[in-house]
Amino acid sequence: MASGVAGDRNAVPKAERLWPEGIIPYVMDAGLSSTVRLEMVMRAMWRYGNKTCIRFVPRTTETNYVRIFPGQGSLLDVPDMKINNDQLFDEVVLAKEYLQSNWEQWKQEETTRNVIISSEEKWLRLFGHFKENHIVALNLIKIVKYAFCLPGTSAPV
Numbered sequence: 001m002a003s004g005v006a007g008d009r010n011a012v013p014k015a016e017r018l019w020p021e022g023i024i025p026y027v028m029d030a031g032l033s034s035t036v037r038l039e040m041v042m043r044a045m046w047r048y049g050n051k052t053c054i055r056f057v058p059r060t061t062e063t064n065y066v067r068i069f070p071g072q073g074s075l076l077d078v079p080d081m082k083i084n085n086d087q088l089f090d091e092v093v094l095a096k097e098y099l100q101s102n103w104e105q106w107k108q109e110e111t112t113r114n115v116i117i118s119s120e121e122k123w124l125r126l127f128g129h130f131k132e133n134h135i136v137a138l139n140l141i142k143i144v145k146y147a148f149c150l151p152g153t154s155a156p157v
Helices: 034-051 085-111 118-134 137-148
Strands: 025-027 055-060 066-068
Touching: 025 034, 034 055, 085 118, 085 137, 118 137
Parallel strands: 025 055, 025 066
Antiparallel strands: none
């Protein structure tokens, strides 16, 4: 939870905006009647729960809950986070090129120094490269910050 302690890098600065105990009640909209859609949503919630401190539970009487419904929106529609999908695609392509060109060097560095370069360090190197080369990657940065600082965590960015 957001503690307000110096160094806390939670993506949600206001504790009242966090889901209590990281539990998110949900309701499935009737428009998700397709078995395939339901299975995809359930699988996504299960994966998210396995990789984060967030847990989805069917709504009972909770006032605050998430309604999952079919629509034309992006999978990246996160409250207060506007993502331009076209720009994001270009940013991902540039990130992929950078990562491919540096992957072997990082593996060699890990072997030579007998250390493991953390994923956090790899992200920092990627965004450092973007900054040094004046590559704008605002959409990718938003997603990475969101992914590593999920509500209820204090993961560093």
